[in-house]
Amino acid sequence: MSATLLHAGALAWYIMAGIFYGANLTLKTPAHTERARIFFLVAVTVHTLAIGVHCMLTRQSPFASASGTLSVAAWALALIFLPIEFRSRMPSLGALAAPVCCLLLFMALATSGASMAATAEMRRGIVSMHVLLIVFSFAFFALAACCAVLYVWQYGLLKKHTRGAQFKRLPPLEKVDSLAYHLVAFALPMLTIGLALGIARAASLHNNWLSDPKTIMSFVAWVVYGGYLTARTLGGWRGTRLNYLLIAGLAVTLALYFVPSATHRFS
Amino acid sequence: MRERLTFPETRLPGALRALGGRQEFAEAAILSTCNRTEIYTVVPHPGHEKAVHHFIEDYHGISAADYVSHTYMHRDADAVRHLFQVASGLDSLVLGEGQILKQVRDAFAAAAEAGTAGKMLNGLFRTAIATGRRARTETEIGKGGFSVGHAAVDLARSIFGSLDGAAILILGAGKMSELTARHLVTNGVRFVMVANRTFERATSLAEKLGGTAIRYDDFPDAMSRADIVISSTASPHPIVTRKLLQPVMRKRRGRSLLLIDIAVPRDIEPQVDMLDNVFLKNVDDLEEVVSDMARERAGEVARVEVVVAEETEKFMTWFRALSVAPVVTQMREKHEEIRQAELARLRNQLPDMPDRAWQNIEAAMKSLMNRMQRDPIERLKEAAARDSSGGGGPDIFDAARELFALDGTRCPARPESLNGKGAEAPIDSESEELSREPAFQASAAEEGR
Numbered sequence: 001m002s003a004t005l006l007h008a009g010a011l012a013w014y015i016m017a018g019i020f021y022g023a024n025l026t027l028k029t030p031a032h033t034e035r036a037r038i039f040f041l042v043a044v045t046v047h048t049l050a051i052g053v054h055c056m057l058t059r060q061s062p063f064a065s066a067s068g069t070l071s072v073a074a075w076a077l078a079l080i081f082l083p084i085e086f087r088s089r090m091p092s093l094g095a096l097a098a099p100v101c102c103l104l105l106f107m108a109l110a111t112s113g114a115s116m117a118a119t120a121e122m123r124r125g126i127v128s129m130h131v132l133l134i135v136f137s138f139a140f141f142a143l144a145a146c147c148a149v150l151y152v153w154q155y156g157l158l159k160k161h162t163r164g165a166q167f168k169r170l171p172p173l174e175k176v177d178s179l180a181y182h183l184v185a186f187a188l189p190m191l192t193i194g195l196a197l198g199i200a201r202a203a204s205l206h207n208n209w210l211s212d213p214k215t216i217m218s219f220v221a222w223v224v225y226g227g228y229l230t231a232r233t234l235g236g237w238r239g240t241r242l243n244y245l246l247i248a249g250l251a252v253t254l255a256l257y258f259v260p261s262a263t264h265r266f267s
Numbered sequence: 268m269r270e271r272l273t274f275p276e277t278r279l280p281g282a283l284r285a286l287g288g289r290q291e292f293a294e295a296a297i298l299s300t301c302n303r304t305e306i307y308t309v310v311p312h313p314g315h316e317k318a319v320h321h322f323i324e325d326y327h328g329i330s331a332a333d334y335v336s337h338t339y340m341h342r343d344a345d346a347v348r349h350l351f352q353v354a355s356g357l358d359s360l361v362l363g364e365g366q367i368l369k370q371v372r373d374a375f376a377a378a379a380e381a382g383t384a385g386k387m388l389n390g391l392f393r394t395a396i397a398t399g400r401r402a403r404t405e406t407e408i409g410k411g412g413f414s415v416g417h418a419a420v421d422l423a424r425s426i427f428g429s430l431d432g433a434a435i436l437i438l439g440a441g442k443m444s445e446l447t448a449r450h451l452v453t454n455g456v457r458f459v460m461v462a463n464r465t466f467e468r469a470t471s472l473a474e475k476l477g478g479t480a481i482r483y484d485d486f487p488d489a490m491s492r493a494d495i496v497i498s499s500t501a502s503p504h505p506i507v508t509r510k511l512l513q514p515v516m517r518k519r520r521g522r523s524l525l526l527i528d529i530a531v532p533r534d535i536e537p538q539v540d541m542l543d544n545v546f547l548k549n550v551d552d553l554e555e556v557v558s559d560m561a562r563e564r565a566g567e568v569a570r571v572e573v574v575v576a577e578e579t580e581k582f583m584t585w586f587r588a589l590s591v592a593p594v595v596t597q598m599r600e601k602h603e604e605i606r607q608a609e610l611a612r613l614r615n616q617l618p619d620m621p622d623r624a625w626q627n628i629e630a631a632m633k634s635l636m637n638r639m640q641r642d643p644i645e646r647l648k649e650a651a652a653r654d655s656s657g658g659g660g661p662d663i664f665d666a667a668r669e670l671f672a673l674d675g676t677r678c679p680a681r682p683e684s685l686n687g688k689g690a691e692a693p694i695d696s697e698s699e700e701l702s703r704e705p706a707f708q709a710s711a712a713e714e715g716r
Contacts, residue, residue, distance in 0.1 A: 158425065158546050163559050172428035173523055239521025239544040 003057060004112055006050030007071060011105045013043030014078075018098035025095040025169050033091040040085070040098060044078045047105070051075060063131040067111040072132075074104035076139035084143075084179065092170050093179075096146035126201050133194030134218070138253050140187030141225065145250035147180035148243035155240055177239075180246055181232055188225050195222065217256035224249040271329060274299040279377050285326060287383035291318035294385040296378035296392065298353070300370045302360055307350065309387045344583050347391060351575045351582075354399030356408055362564045363408035363571075368399040390585065398578040406570040407563060415443065416450030418556035419527050422548055423451065423495055426523050434458035436493035438486060438507075439500030440465075440472040443529050447497050448476055460493060462486040464500070487511055491518040495525045498534035505536040512539050519544075529553070587651040594664050595644050597673045602636050643667065 020036030051062055051071060062068030081097040084090060154170040157163065170176075195218055202215075228245050231237040274282045274297050286295040286306070294309035306319050319340075320331045341349045349358070354371045356363040375392035378384035384392065403409035420430070427433055433456045437444045440463040448459060459478025462485070463469035469480035481489050490496060490512070500506060507526065516524070521544050528535040528549045540547040610629065614620075620628075650663040667673070 154425070159540070161548075161552055161555075163555065167425065168563075170425075172424060173426045175428040235520065237520045239523065241521065241543070 003050050003054035004109065006046055006053055007105060007109055007112070010043050010047035010050055011102060011109065013039050013046055014074075014098055014102045014105060017043055017094065018102055021091055021094035021098050025092050025166060027165065033089075033094075036091060036094060036098075037085060040078070040094065041082065043101070044075070044082060047071070047075050047078065061128050063128060063135075065111075067108045069131065069135060070104050070108035070111070073135050073139055074101045074108065076136045077101055077104070077142055080136075080139055080143055080183070088175075088179070090171055090176075090179075092150055092166075093143075093146055093176075096149060097143060100142055100146065124201070126197050130194050130197040130201065133190050133197065137187040137191035137194060140183045140190070141221075141246075141249055141253055144180040144183040144187070145246050147176045147183065148246035151176045151180070151243040152240065152247070155243075177243065180243065181229075181238075184225055184228055184246070185233075188222075188229055191218075191222055191225070195219075213259040214256060217252060217259055221249060221252045221256060224252055272304045272323065272327060272334060274304060280381050282326060283378055283381035283383045286322055287381060289318060289322060291315040292383075294378075294388045295383045296374055296388050298371060298374040300367070303353075303358075305350075305353070307346070307388060307391070309385070344579060347582055347586075348575060348579045350391065350395045351398040351578055352572075354395040355402035355571050355575055356399070357402075357568060357571055357575070362561070363403075363410075363567070365403070365409055368396065368403075371399065372396055386589075387586070391582065394578060394582045398575060401578070402571045402574045405574060406567045408567040408571050410560070410563065414446070414450070414557070415529060415550070415553045416447045417560065418553040419447050419495075419497070419548075420450050420454045421556055421560065422527070422546075422553075423525055424454075426525055426546060427494060430455035432457055433494040434460070434492055435495040435497060436460045436462065436486065436489050437472065437476075437478075438462050438496065438498040438534065439502075439530065440468040441499045441501075444497050444499040445472055445475070447499075447527065447529065451495065451497075452476055456495070458492075460489050462489065487515060490515045490524070494523070495527065497527045497529065499528075499530045500534050502530070502534055503532060505534055507535040507539060509536055509538040509542065512542060512545065516542055516545060527553070588648065590664060591644075591647050591651045594647060594667050594673065598640065598643070598667070598671050601671065601673060602640060606632050606636055643671075 017036050017039035020032065020039060024033050024036065051068075054062060054068060054071075058064070060068075062072050077097060078101050081094065085094055150170055151173055153166070154173055154176070157167050157170070158173075198215075198218075224245065228242060228249065231242060231245075279297060279299065282297060283295065286292060286297065286308070291310060291312065292308045292315075293311050296307045298305040298307070306322075308319060310318070320335070323329070323334070324331055350371070352358050354368055356365070356367055359367050371392065375384060375388070375396070378388060378392075423430055423433070430451060433451075435448060435451055435456050435458070437448050437459065440461055448456075452459065459473065459476045460481050461469040461473040461476070461478055462481050462483050463472070464483050466480060466482065469483075472478075473480040490507075496507070498507065523544045523546065526535050526539065526545065526547045528547065531550070533549060535547055535549075537547065539545055610632065613628070614625075647663060647667060
């Protein structure tokens with residue numbers, strides 16, 4: 001069975017999970033969240049298998065292609081979400097996390113025909129670790145941004161004095177705020193180490209890595225999330241503004257992915 | 268009428284003994300609350316339902332003609348379903364309220380103590396309690412509540428999640444503040460501050476709630492430490508204004524603050540709601556929450572009915588299976604007697620047979636007997652499960668007795684003890700009728716819905 005087929009299968013399961021999570025959040029009659037959880041679990045299992053088969057067949061790191069990197073990003077997000085969902089029961093977060101996984105995996109499938117960067121550089125442990133840490137930290141940030149969206153949504157409902165069908169299904173403000181904080185607190189050191197590894201490798205190559213747009217955007221992301229953590233831990237700040245900052249942080253990380261880069265091309 | 272037919276807790280044991288002492292009932296229990304009086308009985312004779320009315324007439328000294336229009340009566344599965352609905356809160360004035368489950372448990376405990384609850388009512392009430400619990404855990408029929416206090420807890424939870432460790436500030440030591448605060452304290456709030464123009468009243472309320480009284484002039488400072496503020500003063504003007512709250516919110520650094528204004532006229536200026544992370548809720552908002560909760564509970568009725576239907580079916584299957592057991596036991600006993608007699612006869616005829624051979628013969632006979640009994644027993648069980656009326660279908664048990672020549676004079680499902688006196692079921696001219704299954708009966712007097 002090819003890795004592409006398995007990826008498509010995983011996408012189908014993510015879509016099913018997303019539909020059930022979404023229905024639970026938006027419809028007046030709550031759907032079976034237990035089904036959504038099972039679908040999501042199956043999706044992650046199939047996705048893990050797909051990445052494994054891909055690596056075995058190509059004998060390459062999944063980061064050797066944009067498609068593989070996107071797939072790992074979706075997988076990382078799903079892996080981070082699963083324990084949260086099973087421990088804290090937050091189906092409303094699944095209604096956002098599952099579509100993000102779907103989107104990333106769809107992009108991965110759409111670009112799966114592109115050539116792979118089968119260079120010696122990609123086989124270096126330091127480069128693999130650099131990419132892995134950054135991809136995982138961005139998955140944490142993406143999930144934190146999902147939490148921030150839920151916060152802002154519930155905040156708006158509370159301020160509007162209207163209790164729609166969603167009101168009861170959205171998590172409490174403090175709970176979702178605290179989860180977002182913990183996700184960022186976990187991800188920032190990961191991003192820092194990932195960036196440090198990248199800098200160490202780039203410096204040894206003596207190329208013009210500092211002026212690379214991707215590098216600059218990475219530092220912007222680091223500053224945004226560093227600012228969030230500082231305000232939250234040292235300043236004791238919390239509330240809507242910090243959650244808007246998390247949503248802005250996601251915009252920065254998305255921009256980071258799409259900006260052209262000279263130093264991050266290995267083909 | 269309701270008051271005239273009630274059984275106060277102090278008189279309940281005597282009433283149960285009087286009810287259980289009547290020959291018409293094999294078992295009996297009384298569920299008497301402020302809202303309902305229900306009598307549950309197991310009647311061996313199908314025609315004895317009216318005996319409940321005789322008991323009520325005798326006990327309360329009231330003619331049935333005076334109250335009968337206020338009553339209802341259910342039999343068998345309908346009676347079982349009714350009790351399960353009652354335990355689930357479907358029959359309560361406040362849909363899904365939890366107190367009824369305790370009252371059902373108490374009614375059963377009283378009947379058990381008085382010795383009027385036997386095997387049937389034991390099974391019935393235990394299943395009813397389990398059904399009530401299941402309805403509340405598997406559906407949201409018991410979620411929330413219908414008071415301002417419940418609404419305050421619901422709103423606070425939508426902001427803070429768990430209320431453990433949350434702090435409340437009460438402005439004005441009135442009754443409404445106290446009730447609302449009490450709900451919050453019951454739900455996990457640990458730090459209570461009370462401010463009132465009369466410091467002594469603040470102290471008194473703080474003591475009741477296990478909190479601290481603060482000087483009225485210090486309340487703005489206390490607001491920076493509180494998560495929830497309940498205001499219900501008699502002030503003719505707003506006491507919490509946007510201007511007062513702005514520096515407080517700066518100190519709070521974006522921490523959410525829930526303000527509950529239950530005063531008329533209002534204590535809190537509406538403009539404070541425009542501040543970031545401030546959530547102002549007044550009586551209208553709280554009433555909307557209460558209405559939502561009522562709607563949500565009403566929407567859960569269909570799900571609870573499914574639970575009730577499942578449990579009723581399970582219970583009735585168990586109940587019907589009870590009538591099979593004595594027939595099966597009699598059949599097995601009779602066949603065992605035959606087997607033993609045949610073995611004894613063989614032993615006399617074959618005295619030199621070695622022990623090993625006897626063991627084989629015994630095992631073979633036992634196996635043969637079991638295999639021959641298996642199908643009839645299965646058919647009897649299936650017939651009992653099919654027989655939804657609990658005795659109205661083809662009387663396969665009578666047929667089984669006839670075919671296997673069993674003793675038909677014993678009452679199969681009648682409880683062994685009657686009123687805790689250990690009385691055996693009588694063997695007399697009524698034996699044929701007694702051999703039928705006993706029926707459940709629930710009678711209720713004057714129940715307000």
